[in-house]
Amino acid sequence: MGTPDFTAHYCHGCSKNRVAFVFSVPGRCEKKENKPLFGQTGRNLDVALKWLSDHSSKDFHSPDRYQYRITNSFNEPIFREISNGRSEPSTAQVISQDNVQRVIGELENMEVVILAGKKAQRLSEESAFMQWADKSGVRVVLHWHTSAQALVSKYSRVGKANKAAERQHERIQQWAKDLLKKIQQEDS
Numbered sequence: 001m002g003t004p005d006f007t008a009h010y011c012h013g014c015s016k017n018r019v020a021f022v023f024s025v026p027g028r029c030e031k032k033e034n035k036p037l038f039g040q041t042g043r044n045l046d047v048a049l050k051w052l053s054d055h056s057s058k059d060f061h062s063p064d065r066y067q068y069r070i071t072n073s074f075n076e077p078i079f080r081e082i083s084n085g086r087s088e089p090s091t092a093q094v095i096s097q098d099n100v101q102r103v104i105g106e107l108e109n110m111e112v113v114i115l116a117g118k119k120a121q122r123l124s125e126e127s128a129f130m131q132w133a134d135k136s137g138v139r140v141v142l143h144w145h146t147s148a149q150a151l152v153s154k155y156s157r158v159g160k161a162n163k164a165a166e167r168q169h170e171r172i173q174q175w176a177k178d179l180l181k182k183i184q185q186e187d188s
Contacts, residue, residue: 009075018111020069024119031077044146048176117145
């Protein structure tokens with residue numbers, strides 16, 4: 001499948017996958033390991049990708065996140081200890097034209113781009129980004145982030161299991177089901 005190229009904010013993925021994920025920003029773990037989505041958010045994505053690859057191998061060939069193109073809405077690591085208590089980029093940082101062009105460049109040759117979370121979704125409000133997507137025939141899908149906090153917030157009523165880890169697993173599967181439904185709606 002090929003070895004992915006990594007930075008703290010980017011993974012090229014394998015050439016046969018045409019699905020890309022855009023998350024918010026690299027944090028402490030990503031900076032330390034020089035890989036995107038290195039912590040719990042990435043492990044949650046792996047659980048979702050396992051379900052997606054079992055149910056839609058057409059779009060999701062692998063349960064391994066690093067087989068997909070991954071980037072972030074902002075490329076410089078931000079976490080509380082180095083960013084005056086912030087853990088997210090500012091809107092101005094995300095929508096700056098240089099940043100939007102960087103994201104577009106990193107998403108070349110993709111067919112489906114999943115903007116995961118509010119910061120990543122700000123890109124869909126930028127005309128340059130949407131013009132590129134329209135011109136390239138890229139399907140842009142807006143979806144929730146896979147952080148534990150976002151999953152609990154969105155899917156608080158999902159998960160009947162007694163153990164917290166099992167409830168979280170059920171939330172991740174619901175995230176995956178909802179994503180697949182959005183992609184299938186785009187296809188029709």
